[in-house]
Amino acid sequence: MIRHQLPLIITFFTGMLLIITFFIPHKPFGDLEQRFLIWYSIISGFTVLLGLDSLVRYHLGKLKKEFNIHSFILILSLFLTLILGFYSWFRFKTPFALNSPFMFLYTYVIIPLQATMFALLAFFIASAAYRAFRARTFEATLLLIAATIVMLGRVPIGGYISKGIAYFISFLFKIPYEKISETQIFAIVSDWIMNIPQNAAKRGIFIGTALGGIAMSIRIILGIERTYITK
Amino acid sequence: MFLIIFLIFQNSYFQNIKGYDTPADEGGSITLEWKIKEEFLSDTNPIKFFEIYRKEKEKEFINVGFVLSQYNTYEDKGLIDGKDYYYQIWAIREKDTLKSEIIGPIYSKAQWFNTNRLNVLIITIILFVVFLYYIEKAKKGEKLFVRKIAGLDAIDDAVGRATEMGRPILFSFGLGVITDVVTIAALSILSKIAKKCAEYGTRLLIPNYDPIVMAAAQETVKEAYLEANRPDLYKESDITYLTSDQFGYAAGCDGIILREKPGAIFWQGYFFAESLILAETGHSVGAIQIAGTTAITQLPFFIAACDYTLIGEEMFAASCYLKPEPHMLGSLKGEDFLKAIILVIFVVSTLIATLAVIFKDFTFINNLFQFINNIFTVK
Amino acid sequence: MREFLTKLATIDRRIIYLLTFLVVCLPMLFKMIMPIRISEEVKRAFKEIDNLKPGSIVMISIDYDAASEPELQPMLIAILRHCFSKDIKVILLGQWALGLPLGEMALNQVAKEYNKKYGEDYVNLGYRPGYTALMVGIGKELRDFFPTDYKGIPIDSFPFMRKVRNYQQIDILVGLEAGATGDAWVQFAGARFNQKIILGTTGVVAPDMFPYLQAKQIVGLIGGLQGAAEYETLVKKAGSAILGMPAQSFVHLLIIIFIIVGNIGYFILRRKK
Numbered sequence: 068m069i070r071h072q073l074p075l076i077i078t079f080f081t082g083m084l085l086i087i088t089f090f091i092p093h094k095p096f097g098d099l100e101q102r103f104l105i106w107y108s109i110i111s112g113f114t115v116l117l118g119l120d121s122l123v124r125y126h127l128g129k130l131k132k133e134f135n136i137h138s139f140i141l142i143l144s145l146f147l148t149l150i151l152g153f154y155s156w157f158r159f160k161t162p163f164a165l166n167s168p169f170m171f172l173y174t175y176v177i178i179p180l181q182a183t184m185f186a187l188l189a190f191f192i193a194s195a196a197y198r199a200f201r202a203r204t205f206e207a208t209l210l211l212i213a214a215t216i217v218m219l220g221r222v223p224i225g226g227y228i229s230k231g232i233a234y235f236i237s238f239l240f241k242i243p244y245e246k247i248s249e250t251q252i253f254a255i256v257s258d259w260i261m262n263i264p265q266n267a268a269k270r271g272i273f274i275g276t277a278l279g280g281i282a283m284s285i286r287i288i289l290g291i292e293r294t295y296i297t298k
Numbered sequence: 299m300f301l302i303i304f305l306i307f308q309n310s311y312f313q314n315i316k317g318y319d320t321p322a323d324e325g326g327s328i329t330l331e332w333k334i335k336e337e338f339l340s341d342t343n344p345i346k347f348f349e350i351y352r353k354e355k356e357k358e359f360i361n362v363g364f365v366l367s368q369y370n371t372y373e374d375k376g377l378i379d380g381k382d383y384y385y386q387i388w389a390i391r392e393k394d395t396l397k398s399e400i401i402g403p404i405y406s407k408a409q410w411f412n413t414n415r416l417n418v419l420i421i422t423i424i425l426f427v428v429f430l431y432y433i434e435k436a437k438k439g440e441k442l443f444v445r446k447i448a449g450l451d452a453i454d455d456a457v458g459r460a461t462e463m464g465r466p467i468l469f470s471f472g473l474g475v476i477t478d479v480v481t482i483a484a485l486s487i488l489s490k491i492a493k494k495c496a497e498y499g500t501r502l503l504i505p506n507y508d509p510i511v512m513a514a515a516q517e518t519v520k521e522a523y524l525e526a527n528r529p530d531l532y533k534e535s536d537i538t539y540l541t542s543d544q545f546g547y548a549a550g551c552d553g554i555i556l557r558e559k560p561g562a563i564f565w566q567g568y569f570f571a572e573s574l575i576l577a578e579t580g581h582s583v584g585a586i587q588i589a590g591t592t593a594i595t596q597l598p599f600f601i602a603a604c605d606y607t608l609i610g611e612e613m614f615a616a617s618c619y620l621k622p623e624p625h626m627l628g629s630l631k632g633e634d635f636l637k638a639i640i641l642v643i644f645v646v647s648t649l650i651a652t653l654a655v656i657f658k659d660f661t662f663i664n665n666l667f668q669f670i671n672n673i674f675t676v677k
Numbered sequence: 678m679r680e681f682l683t684k685l686a687t688i689d690r691r692i693i694y695l696l697t698f699l700v701v702c703l704p705m706l707f708k709m710i711m712p713i714r715i716s717e718e719v720k721r722a723f724k725e726i727d728n729l730k731p732g733s734i735v736m737i738s739i740d741y742d743a744a745s746e747p748e749l750q751p752m753l754i755a756i757l758r759h760c761f762s763k764d765i766k767v768i769l770l771g772q773w774a775l776g777l778p779l780g781e782m783a784l785n786q787v788a789k790e791y792n793k794k795y796g797e798d799y800v801n802l803g804y805r806p807g808y809t810a811l812m813v814g815i816g817k818e819l820r821d822f823f824p825t826d827y828k829g830i831p832i833d834s835f836p837f838m839r840k841v842r843n844y845q846q847i848d849i850l851v852g853l854e855a856g857a858t859g860d861a862w863v864q865f866a867g868a869r870f871n872q873k874i875i876l877g878t879t880g881v882v883a884p885d886m887f888p889y890l891q892a893k894q895i896v897g898l899i900g901g902l903q904g905a906a907e908y909e910t911l912v913k914k915a916g917s918a919i920l921g922m923p924a925q926s927f928v929h930l931l932i933i934i935f936i937i938v939g940n941i942g943y944f945i946l947r948r949k950k
Contacts, residue, residue, distance in 0.1 A: 086422065090415055093408040097324030104810035107477070111510075112806065118509035121539040128535075160829055161803075163778045165785065173743075173778055181743035184545035185571065189701065189928060190694045191578040197693055197935040198581075199602035201943045211940075215933050221880075221903050223711035224926035254714055266887050269594055272610050273888075274640060276592045279611030282633040283479045285429050291625050292617060294486040295476075295514060346730075365845050366733075372845070375817060545744050570856055571744070571881055582690070595881050676868065 075290040082288035119145075148172065213260055220257020229253050311338050311396040317385055317404045322415075325379045325408030330372045330401075332387050338396060349388040350374065355403075359386060377406050417673050429632040436628030444630060449588050449606035450619050453487070453564075456586045457494040460561025465585075466501035467491065468560040469515075470551060470576070472567035472591065473544060476510045479614070480592045484566035485518050486617035487590070491564060492522035496531055504537040505554055507547045512539045548572035552579045565589040565604065566613065569596045577603035590616070686942025693935065700931045704923035710915075711923050718890055719907040722875045722897025725849060726756070731764035733848040734841060738862065739771035739780040741855035745879050746779055749853045751905040751918035752877040753783045756851060759912050761791035766837050767799040768847070770823065772811075772858050774804045777827065796835040803827025808858075812865040816844050816872075844872040849896075853877045859886060863894050877904065 085103065088096040123145070126138040148169075155167035162169040202208040219225035229252045237244040286292035313333050320327035330350065339345070345367040351359040352374060365372050377383065384402030388395050436442055460467045469488055474481035488504075495502045502519065506512035516537045523532040540550040552575065555563070563580040565573070565587065573589075573596040580587045581603055589600035590608030600607045608616065611633070618626035647670050653660075654667040726735065737756065741749045760767050769784060771777045781801055793799060802823045805811055814822045819841060825831050832838045840846055850872050852862045859876045866872040873896055876886050880901025889895045899908055902925055905918035 090412050090419055091410060092322055092324040092412050093410045094324055097408075101810050101813060105807065108806045108808070108810065111475070114509045115542070117513070118539040118542065121509060121512060122541075125535060125538050161827060163781060163803075163827070165778075165781065170778060173775075177775070178743040178746060178779075181543075181545050182746060184549055184575065185744040185747070187575055188571065190697050191574045193697045193928070193932050193935060194690050194693050195574060195578055195599065195602045196932050197688065197939045200936045200939070202940055211936065215936070218929040218933060221901075222926040222929050223713060223922055224930055226712065226714055251714055254716075258716065261884060261887060262891065265884055266891065269884065270888060272594055272597070275637065276594070276610035276614075278633050278637055278640075279614030280479045280592070281425065282429065282629050283483060283614045285426065286617075286626070286629050287479075287482065291433070291629065292482070292486075294489055294518065294617060295482050363842055363846075364840050366848060369845060544742075571879070595885055 071296070074296045075293070079288055079290060082284075086288075213264075216253055217257045217260055220251075220253035220255075220260075225253035225257075226251050311335060311389065312387065312398040315387065315398055315401055317401045319404070319406045320373055322409050322412040326377045326406055327373055327375045328377060328383060328385075328404050328406050330374065330385055330387065332370055332398065334370075334389055334396070338389075343391050343393045345389050345391050347390055348372070349390055351386045351388065353384050355382055355384075359384075379406050379408060381405055415676065418676055425636065428635055429629050432632035432635065433625045433628035436624035436631065439624075442627045442631050444615070444619060444622070444627060447608065447612050447615065447619055449590060449608040449612065450487075450616055452586075452588055452606050453491060454494065456562035456564075456588055457491060457498065457500060459586055461498040461500045463561040465561035466503050466558055467495060467562045467564070468503045468505075468551075468555065468558070468580075468585075469564045470505060470567065471507065471511050471515070472565065472569040472573075472593075473507050473547065474511065474568035475508045476514055478568055480568050481511055481514075483613045483616055484590070485514060486620065487564070487566050487613075488515060489518050489522050490620045492519040493526050496523040496526035496528040499528070499531060501533075502536060503554060503558060503560065505540045505547070505551050506538065507540065507542060509539050509542075512537060544570060544572055548575045551576055555579050555583055555585070559583045560585050563587045565591070565600065566608075567591065569593050569600075571596075574599040574603060580604075682942055682945045684942065685938045686946050688935075688938070696931060697928060700927045701924045704927055705920065708920065709923035710919065711926060713903075713906045713910045713919065713922060715907045715911060716904070718898040718900070719904050719911070722877075722899050723759070723908060723911045725873070725875060725896050726759055726765070727763070729763065729765050729848055732766065732837075734766045734768060734837070734846060735760050735849050735851060736768045736770065736847045737780070737851045737853065738858070739769065739776040739853055740773050740858035741779075741853055741879070742773050742775040743779065745855035747917070747921070748879045748902050748905060749855065749877060750779055750783060751902070751916045751921075752899055752908060753780065753853055754787055754916055755905060755908040755912050755914070755918070756877070757783060757787040758790070758914055759908075761787060761793050761798070762912075764798075765848075768802060768838075768841070769799065770802040771804050772808060773855075777801075777804050781827075796830075797837070800832065800835050800838055801827045802832070809861050809865055812861060813869065816866065816870040819843055844870045847872065849873045849875060851875045851877065854882055855879050856882070859889075863889050867894050875899070 085100060088099040091097065123142065126141055129135050129138045130142070151169045151172055152162045155162040155164065155169035159167045163173075164170060196214075200207075200211050200214065202211055219228060229250065230248055232252060233247045233250060234244060236242065237247060283292065287295075311334060313335050314331070316331045318329055320329045332348075334345065347364050347366050348369070349364045350362050350372050352362045353359040362374055363372060374383075374385075382403030382405055384400050385404070386400050387398040457467060469491060471481055471484050474484070476482075492502060504515050504519070506515060516534060519537060520529070520532050523529050540547050556579065560580075560583070563585045565576060566589070569576075569591050570593065573591070573593070577587060577589065577600055587604035588606045588608075589604040590613040591597065591600060592610050592613060594610070597607065597609060615630055618630045650663065650667050650670060654663050657663055729735070737753065739753070757767065767784075769780050771780060784799060784801060787793075788795070788799060803826060805822050807814065807822060811822050820832065823832060826835075844850070844866060850862065850866055852859050852874060854876055855878070859878060859882070862874055862876070867874050874894070875897040876889070876895050877899040878886055878901070880903070883898065883900030883904070886895065886898050886900070890898045899905065902918050902921050905916075906922045909916045909919050
């Protein structure tokens with residue numbers, strides 16, 4: 068019984084305490100928020116050990132059953148990074164000293180790997196846009212047009228296309244080209260889209276999400292939401 | 299209560315020097331305010347910065363800090379409550395220094411209530427009252443309507459589809475940690491999916507970014523399998539920790555997707571830039587994908603690449619939707635009511651703000667606008 | 678012809694990837710340069726730093742890692758060039774541990790160009806855990822979290838750091854953001870301590886920051902590679918951002934062409950059905 072009730076009591080007490088301390092500056096309440104945040108930082112540091120244990124046990128288990136090159140490389144990389152980090156720390160006072168072996172690993176392995184994964188987004192955006200941006204409905208068409216304008220407005224090529232459109236309009240309506248050539252139509256409309264409708268929609272979603280988060284938090288504090296506790 | 303000392307007689311260079319206990323604080327702090335007389339502000343001999351000097355009784359002045367010239371206040375911290383202090387301000391100019399008169403004695407005190415946050419307290423009380431009211435209403439048996447959420451209705455179909463294809467199911471919390479409310483919302487969705495997987499005998503894979511979330515996921519899935527009377531099917535090795543690096547996690551998930559070829563993928567939690575990489579890889583193996591996130595920047599990518607997307611608060615409604623108990627539905631209703639109030643406030647305050655701009659000389663409207671502004675400012 | 682147009686709705690993914698690869702690589706191989714239009718939000722960020730007097734202090738927070746380095750590192754280098762050219766002191770710190778080496782690299786590179794000395798003109802405080810606790814803590818006393826710099830040297834041994842106690846001595850805080858840390862800076866440093874903030878963000882995060890700019894909670898916003906290129910243009914020193922803009926331009930154009938082509942194929946397919 069107490070095993071199920073104790074987490075709920077702790078959650079309620081801690082939640083209410085932190086809400087109350089927001090309004091009471093006097094010690095010991097005033098710096099409780101800071102203290103809890105620091106405790107959380109300390110605890111979350113130790114959870115790295117939990118993850119490390121899970122990872123090493125899983126892959127060593129795989130290696131014991133049958134040699135797996137990927138698991139072997141993972142274990143090797145893990146311990147190599149750890150050793151180089153400690154060595155650099157002791158030798159250069161910080162693992163991030165520019166001439167340390169850890170920085171060599173960081174500069175020539177970690178940076179290129181992370182940048183490569185991020186660069187994959189360019190390809191995936193192209194294929195996702197091609198597949199998903201179909202004018203199936205009126206709203207989808209509107210989205211399509213807005214996306215096109217913003218994409219052109221955010222890059223220099225939009226300026227060249229604007230000049231081309233200005234030339235075409237000056238030819239069609241007999242307006243002097245010099246008067247409209249500097250009007251960067253895509254950039255202006257793109258800025259308007261980003262500042263007005265985009266902001267408005269984002270704020271709406273943001274407020275809804277914030278309210279949902281508050282409701283969820285109140286449910287957790289009051290013990291109505293119990294999914295994080297096992298029976 | 300704070301002690302305010304006003305400089306009554308005229309100082310040569312400064313005017314309106316004030317020193318007082320910093321209001322609504324934990325004590326140990328005194329605030330100073332000052333203004334340089336207009337005749338001593340010049341472009342040829344500008345003020346570079348202000349230096350603050352403090353002394354205790356029968357001791358010498360010491361420099362305790364400086365502020366840049368655009369500031370005219372300073373908060374001196376780390377003081378002993380109840381002790382008398384004296385202050386002098388020096389304006390350091392290009393060519394000379396202007397010194398203020400000595401002000402004091404001033405002492406600091408801790409306050410029990412932060413009066414600047416009274417508005418937040420009132421709003422918090424209103425929030426609690428509204429939620430508790432609707433929860434009680436729901437408990438009394440009142441039927442509360444909740445609209446359909448397509449993404450949540452599709453969970454059963456997705457699990458069924460994966461089972462028919464003989465392929466596993468993948469669930470990801472993204473880069474969320476256990477302190478994120480969205481991760482706890484995702485746990486309730488996982489609970490339902492895990493129970494269905496246990497009933498159908500479908501394998502459930504959960505690669506994790508955070509070790510604590512991994513532990514919570516393991517417990518949730520184990521419990522779901524127990525509830526479905528299939529504890530024999532639970533495999534702890536299917537719920538693993540990958541890495542706490544963003545793109546390392548994305549690479550790991552992609553590898554699992556390409557090797558295991560899941561029939562259904564659930565992206566539920568907090569995601570960053572890796573969201574499209576994950577979703578596109580999932581699409582490439584032909585999986586049905588249901589995403590849910592509060593990360594506004596990633597919603598467009600999930601909407602483009604996934605079959606169903608839970609947008610923001612729909613995720614928080616999941617636990618109420620999947621287990622429609624009265625107290626859960628009541629809190630959902632309370633949320634909707636508060637949203638309606640916020641909408642009304644928006645319309646009214648936008649109107650007043652617009653009128654304040656049009657009728658700049660109307661003091662009443664401007665004061666009303668300031669009043670509304672102050673109510674919704676948190677200090 | 679109809680068959681061909683229908684096939685446009687189902688182009689193989691690999692062709693899309695190949696074309697994207699070519700369109701990104703070729704402009705960079707030929708070192709194309711395009712004129713950059715300066716947006717209002719970057720102009721504001723530039724003006725804020727430009728209006729600072731020599732000896733002013735700018736704090737830069739490195740809140741990104743190697744993944745966002747192509748977008749944010751050029752921003753950092755351009756801002757450092759701006760600061761050093763105006764004899765503005767720089768304090769570097771960070772909320773992402775893996776980002777600090779990038780900050781150190783940029784500092785070393787730019788400091789050499791302007792003959793700036795460590796400890797006299799700039800300091801690297803490094804990383805300390807704490808996140809929001811740290812942001813609030815700096816508002817009270819910097820030394821509570823950073824008694825030493827990243828090498829372990831007490832910060833009071835640096836002349837310009839002796840007078841820096843909290844945000845009140847810092848003219849501008851520049852946050853270079855790849856994630857949600859910018860929101861935290863605005864919430865804690867900006868709202869609680871009235872710190873002036875400029876945010877430099879990746880292209881994906883930039884739209885999230887527009888509400889703050891509109892509400893004047895930040896004084897400038899530099900968004901994505903485009904923003905970095907604009908800042909490089911204002912500082913009058915070309916870097917990798919300006920070099921990368923032609924590639925970005927052509928990729929945007931290619932995606933638009935894909936969308937148009939895909940829709941043509943889609944409409945013809947729909948008509949067929």
